Amino acid sequence: MLIAATLASFALIACGKDSTSPGDPGTNFASCPAIDFGTKPAPLTLPKGSPAVLTALGNGVDTVRYQAEVAARGTTAYTTSWSVRSAAGNKVSIWDVSGNVPRFVDSLIINGVSTTGDVAVSDDGRLLVVATERIPGSIVIYDLADPRKPTKITTFSNSETNPGVHTAEVGRVNGKLYAFLSIDPLGSIPARLVTVDLTNPAAPTEVFTKVIGNPYVHDTFVRNGLLFLALWNDGVQIWDIGGCGTGATPAAPKVLGSVKTLGGDVHNIWWYNDPNGSKRFAFVGEEGFGTVPSQSSGDIHVIELSDLAHPREVAFYNVPGAGTHNFSVDETNGVLYAAYYNGGVRALDIRGDLSTCDPNQKSLDVSTNVSRCDLRQMGRELAIGLQDQAKPVYIWGVQYLDGNVYASDMVNGIWKLKAAK
Amino acid sequence: MAQAIPVFTRADPTATRTTLNEGYLSQPVVMATGTWNWLQGIATLNLEGLTLKRGELSTGAYGEGFVDRRHPHTYAHELMVGGLTRYFGVQGSVFAGRGFVPFGSDDPMMRPFEKYPVNHHLAQVLEREVAVAAVRYGPAILEVGTFNGDEPISPSASPQFDRFGDSFAARATFLPTGGLELSASGAAVKSPEVALGSGVDQRKASLVARFSRYTPTDWRYALAEWARTDERAAGRLTTRLSTWLGEAAVCRNGFIAAARLEQTDRPEEEQLADPFRTPRPPVDLSNLGVSRWTTLTLSLSPPAVGRWFLTGRPFVEVARIAAAPGNPAGVFNAEQRYGTDRMWMLSAGIRLRAGQSHGRMGRYGAAAVNEEMTMAMAIGTDSLNSGSHQMMAMQHTMTNPCAL
Numbered sequence: 001m002l003i004a005a006t007l008a009s010f011a012l013i014a015c016g017k018d019s020t021s022p023g024d025p026g027t028n029f030a031s032c033p034a035i036d037f038g039t040k041p042a043p044l045t046l047p048k049g050s051p052a053v054l055t056a057l058g059n060g061v062d063t064v065r066y067q068a069e070v071a072a073r074g075t076t077a078y079t080t081s082w083s084v085r086s087a088a089g090n091k092v093s094i095w096d097v098s099g100n101v102p103r104f105v106d107s108l109i110i111n112g113v114s115t116t117g118d119v120a121v122s123d124d125g126r127l128l129v130v131a132t133e134r135i136p137g138s139i140v141i142y143d144l145a146d147p148r149k150p151t152k153i154t155t156f157s158n159s160e161t162n163p164g165v166h167t168a169e170v171g172r173v174n175g176k177l178y179a180f181l182s183i184d185p186l187g188s189i190p191a192r193l194v195t196v197d198l199t200n201p202a203a204p205t206e207v208f209t210k211v212i213g214n215p216y217v218h219d220t221f222v223r224n225g226l227l228f229l230a231l232w233n234d235g236v237q238i239w240d241i242g243g244c245g246t247g248a249t250p251a252a253p254k255v256l257g258s259v260k261t262l263g264g265d266v267h268n269i270w271w272y273n274d275p276n277g278s279k280r281f282a283f284v285g286e287e288g289f290g291t292v293p294s295q296s297s298g299d300i301h302v303i304e305l306s307d308l309a310h311p312r313e314v315a316f317y318n319v320p321g322a323g324t325h326n327f328s329v330d331e332t333n334g335v336l337y338a339a340y341y342n343g344g345v346r347a348l349d350i351r352g353d354l355s356t357c358d359p360n361q362k363s364l365d366v367s368t369n370v371s372r373c374d375l376r377q378m379g380r381e382l383a384i385g386l387q388d389q390a391k392p393v394y395i396w397g398v399q400y401l402d403g404n405v406y407a408s409d410m411v412n413g414i415w416k417l418k419a420a421k
Numbered sequence: 422m423a424q425a426i427p428v429f430t431r432a433d434p435t436a437t438r439t440t441l442n443e444g445y446l447s448q449p450v451v452m453a454t455g456t457w458n459w460l461q462g463i464a465t466l467n468l469e470g471l472t473l474k475r476g477e478l479s480t481g482a483y484g485e486g487f488v489d490r491r492h493p494h495t496y497a498h499e500l501m502v503g504g505l506t507r508y509f510g511v512q513g514s515v516f517a518g519r520g521f522v523p524f525g526s527d528d529p530m531m532r533p534f535e536k537y538p539v540n541h542h543l544a545q546v547l548e549r550e551v552a553v554a555a556v557r558y559g560p561a562i563l564e565v566g567t568f569n570g571d572e573p574i575s576p577s578a579s580p581q582f583d584r585f586g587d588s589f590a591a592r593a594t595f596l597p598t599g600g601l602e603l604s605a606s607g608a609a610v611k612s613p614e615v616a617l618g619s620g621v622d623q624r625k626a627s628l629v630a631r632f633s634r635y636t637p638t639d640w641r642y643a644l645a646e647w648a649r650t651d652e653r654a655a656g657r658l659t660t661r662l663s664t665w666l667g668e669a670a671v672c673r674n675g676f677i678a679a680a681r682l683e684q685t686d687r688p689e690e691e692q693l694a695d696p697f698r699t700p701r702p703p704v705d706l707s708n709l710g711v712s713r714w715t716t717l718t719l720s721l722s723p724p725a726v727g728r729w730f731l732t733g734r735p736f737v738e739v740a741r742i743a744a745a746p747g748n749p750a751g752v753f754n755a756e757q758r759y760g761t762d763r764m765w766m767l768s769a770g771i772r773l774r775a776g777q778s779h780g781r782m783g784r785y786g787a788a789a790v791n792e793e794m795t796m797a798m799a800i801g802t803d804s805l806n807s808g809s810h811q812m813m814a815m816q817h818t819m820t821n822p823c824a825l
Contacts, residue, residue, distance in 0.1 A: 186702075188578065289657075294749050
């Protein structure tokens with residue numbers, strides 16, 4: 001009996017769960033006739049010099065909680081909080097950023113959660129959406145009629161948001177507002193994406209869900225009816241959710257293509273639409289290992305989208321001893337701002353063709369034999385921020401807004417910096 | 422054999438920054454062994470999933486989503502079958518099933534303390550689907566094993582069977598003289614904390630010296646170990662966790678006095694609303710730094726009382742615990758986390774047992790170095806494989822006043 005039980009223990013097969021809505025995007029790549037990715041931008045030759053310093057204008061201090069993401073609109077910024085410091089990460093701080101030094105004006109406390117990891121303001125400025133971890137996981141939606149006094153509309157939570165909503169990206173698709181929720185894995189239950197229709201913010205409706213990510217889906221980026229998914233070691237996947245004119249919707253997406261960037265650990269994405277009409281490049285954040293507040297790792301990877309079914313990595317940016325996290329882009333001036341944890345804030349010039357460079361500006365990855373342009377060697381490192389402070393920083397998120405950059409610092413609060421351009 | 426330990430624990434303070442007093446039924450296990458021709462089987466059912474669902478207060482302990490509490494073990498703690506053979510003085514065995522990986526030191530459950538050391542997850546690898554081959558020639562033993570790297574995610578959860586074979590371990594043991602045992606081991610463990618894979622990997626090393634000698638009325642025991650776990654992401658070292666531990670026990674006429682001193686590094690992880698829990702799997706590869714725990718534990722146990730096949734051995738344990746920043750310290754701050762960097766822990770209970778003492782855990786077939794053997798040596802036998810001598814030793818175990 002003992003022997004039989006042992007043999008049976010080997011014979012047991014763990015049952016995987018892969019519940020998917022009827023509109024599963026599948027694995028056959030679709031085409032995208034309705035989006036013009038523009039012509040290849042002209043190369044831009046820049047001298048390689050020392051990067052400038054991003055001027056820190058002021059620091060709104062919070063050392064009671066670890067800060068997480070930042071979102072800003074007008075003269076108000078919102079920062080979320082993570083895990084437990086002296087107090088739990090159940091707070092969204094509201095800051096008056098009209099002056100140089102962010103001033104704390106109020107807060108939202110979400111009881112029962114340990115992390116309010118992500119925050120977004122809808123494109124019309126009417127809604128604030130906060131993602132919460134952990135069990136059961138939710139998004140909490142607020143009315144921003146008074147941006148300094150958000151009022152709660154509702155909490156959306158269901159079995160699919162368990163055990164936590166890591167990020168909630170908010171975007172409009174063909175006139176309707178959606179939230180794209182990246183759900184944490186739990187034990188052997190895999191990560192998933194949940195898409196929620198926010199047309200009626202008082203009654204959010206789940207329209208799609210799919211198990212995805214290896215082992216995480218950490219973030220998404222939505223624009224022009226395309227959804228970019230950061231799938232960790234499965235790389236980047238691009239979905240048509242209504243932008244390609246082929247009948248796809250957020251409830252019935254179609255896969256357009258995918259790419260695995262070097263190093264994996266794909267954490268976040270920004271699809272850059274430059275003012276001259278080129279939409280050929282997207283920026284991918286790799287989140288490697290880190291220790292708060294002293295070390296981090298992970299590069300910025302540039303992927304080229306001219307063949308949407310088969311994007312390819314063409315360039316990268318590396319900071320020794322530090323790794324990237326979230327991005328924000330000043331598209332008018334072609335500047336990408338990257339939160340770089342202990343490396344502060346990095347500003348990169350992303351104008352022009354990033355896939356073409358001189359041989360001495362290229363770097364060969366010997367393990368894959370892939371040769372990529374090195375943005376640092378191309379003179380694209382425009383400016384560095386928060387490395388001139390007398391204390392360690394650990395920058396989680398950034399947002400460019402109206403000539404300023406707001407940076408959420410896990411250990412110090414929120415910073416306001418003067419933009420590079 | 423069945424065992425259970427009703428135990429009271431006072432942790433002053435603990436992760437709540439307050440003093441907690443709790444009581445549980447710890448280590449409720451049922452063990453059985455059997456043979457069928459050349460086939461041998463070992464089974465250990467552990468019911469902590471029923472009695473220790475919230476974990477057992479154990480300041481400094483960590484692992485499997487618990488912190489400052491020891492996690493409950495899986496119901497199927499050990500379920501191994503295998504065969505043992507001998508040719509020209511060489512013993513060989515192959516065992517497979519769910520059980521201990523050939524790495525590190527003995528399972529703490531069969532050592533003189535009720536509280537597990539902080540280094541449990543650095544010094545042992547257990548509850549895996551494992552295949553272990555062992556050979557023994559004279560005083561030398563070599564074991565190699567392969568297993569699934571993922572650690573259990575709950576007492577009842579199935580392992581990731583498709584990950585069997587993604588991790589490896591080997592242990593060499595030398596038995597120079599009666600009661601002394603020296604071993605060195607290493608392990609490569611794939612993504613232990615992310616069951617679905619792609620988490621940080623571990624490279625582990627361990628050195629152990631153990632001594633145990635019985636007489637009909639006395640017992641002397643000592644163990645010294647050093648272990649190290651290197652966590653690696655994409656092949657690069659990310660965090661190094663080290664431990665050293667020394668423990669000793671003496672027993673005379675049934676009274677056991679034991680002491681343990683250890684220093685162990687603990688990775689600090691995202692804390693949840695419940696201060697005793699961390700997310701499993703973690704949401705990324707990062708941590709909050711390393712803390713270093715130095716713990717002195719003293720234990721006293723009067724002679725067991727019993728009748729027929731039931732015995733009860735009372736005990737009291739006192740631990741003095743110091744928490745300090747490790748390397749890198751990250752944001753760990755004991756004062757902030759606990760309100761102090763010095764803590765106490767008091768435990769009292771009774772080790773209830775039905776049937777004979779189990780001896781040691783973690784070795785199979787040709788690699789087994791049972792207490793029965795050291796006892797057999799102590800009472801003057803000259804063959805470790807003599808059935809009659811083993812029987813004598815087992816009877817000795819049942820009646821020895823120093824049995825745990």
